[in-house]
Amino acid sequence: MTSSVERTITVLGDGGWGTALAILLHHRGHQVALWSAFPDYAAVLKAKRENVKFLPGVCLPPGLEVTADMAVAAGAELLVAAVPTPYLRSVLQKLARSYAFGTPIVNVAKGIEVGTRLRGSEVVRDVLDSRGPVAVLSGPSHAQEVAHGLPTTVVVSSADPALAKMVQQTFMGDRFRVYTNPDVIGVELGGALKNVIAIAAGICDGLGFGSNSKAALITRGLAEIARLGVAMGAKRETFAGLTGLGDLFTTCVSPLGRNRYVGEQIGKGRKLRDVLATMEQVAEGVLTTKAVCALADQHHVDMPITRQIHQVLFEDKNALEAVAELMVRAPKSEVEELQ
């Protein structure tokens, strides 16, 4: 299925998600370039026509351009930022030289910048254009599944409804459904914050707990995500949607999830440093945990799960002890718990 309007699009970032979206947009009939920050790896992509490191087993279609030259962005009608949040700022600074003022940017990464505590779309505005056309695309969307054409539903959000509609039409397909939701803060926070809960879910897996425990964790995890989100200006309903509950679900159950994997290894007794040293991909939840604790302080929000994960990751707390502390609290009413 091709799109009604053909566009020239540059996808920034050679990770699994950027690659899957570049392929999807190409199949929708757009003129797509996939930009890699690493000339050596761009050469590998071009030679093998496969992203062997981050999206193995999926062919890059012949018409999809691969480049390490940022100049390609100058001609784009739409930019897709698929760069892990820790590297987003430096990539945008590189982009700034080629950036045609006013070109819309969709951020698809899920994280919060440590230090500034900015959401991805805020980092985009901070670097490029303080009132520029920015959208975010988020939701339950493992790259491998999207690349293999498994049905996926996501949400696009922007302060500019026309841009949200344009992004919706650009990405929409039979097996990739795109909804709009005007709550940018909620959509973006859901995607970032769930990575912390995913680490906690992984710890449960590593400890050998079952789905009863994980269900309780996810329920309370979503409640604390929503608590912070509402304090930061998001709408509560958004967290019941695809970018809240939906994304939390898939991140916590899929064996493909990087953050869940980190937690699982820690639950089995490994140290964070050792786990990260063996991973090719970025587990955004690790740094996000720091940012979220800072935001919880700033907004005076109670986030018991995130606090425990912080202690496990950075303060050498025993994982089993952390989970036990979450479980064994004085009997109280669920209504209190969910507020």
Next chain:
Amino acid sequence: MTSSVERTITVLGDGGWGTALAILLHHRGHQVALWSAFPDYAAVLKAKRENVKFLPGVCLPPGLEVTADMAVAAGAELLVAAVPTPYLRSVLQKLARSYAFGTPIVNVAKGIEVGTRLRGSEVVRDVLDSRGPVAVLSGPSHAQEVAHGLPTTVVVSSADPALAKMVQQTFMGDRFRVYTNPDVIGVELGGALKNVIAIAAGICDGLGFGSNSKAALITRGLAEIARLGVAMGAKRETFAGLTGLGDLFTTCVSPLGRNRYVGEQIGKGRKLRDVLATMEQVAEGVLTTKAVCALADQHHVDMPITRQIHQVLFEDKNALEAVAELMVRAPKSEVEELQ
């Protein structure tokens, strides 16, 4: 860990959940009898000290009484009804002869009576005592996991706060946490309605879809559960809690789930009749689907997933077609979708 107050308790029903709760209550220091409707099977339980059919691999502790004689209920200070909803009324009618008026009953089964469309606790009142002390206990709680001491969190609800507190104290342990929630309708509906969505989730599994699809299904499933619940007088927040989101989660992911299993087999192309013929246990979601469709009609609530499942189960609709119809809808806003 033993409870502060020892009670004489009869658990009605020899299924996995009744057995797991009887063992749990025994370990909490209570005097527990497990009642089976089938004298032959009660004899097997007594001889083997194991519920080989419904909770294999778990020993019945020596002090736990097993009986098929309903007279045992006459001496109980607390009754636990763990009977699948289709059989609840007939068991209660049998109980009526031994029932000491005023004895509190906790219903732990999850379903809606077809025909009357009554919730379990309403059936209890209908048969035994129209203003009697009734509570419900619900939440993400696979029997096998509870029996193996894996951490579990559930909710008790009653119109009588003192009874809810008593039930909380009776069941509460280190690895079995009990919260209270005064919203009886919401707590009870969440447990019943999620079984329908679990069948849909199983169909996704059977069709070979991934976690992106399942996440979307669960998100929209919870939205339609909450829509009906609110129309029936429940509180919306309850569906974000353990008995809504939490129970939905565990039912849709656990390989142990019977309703998910039924859906999975249908997704693989088997017929409902054939699947049910090979199952020892009751998949409550199958009959609940009928009851929920009737309730949706009665309350004029839009429930697209439940409708499609009804067509697949009882109107011979192709499973892939049903899922496709759910996926391919006109692009719209998520806000509409979640209302």
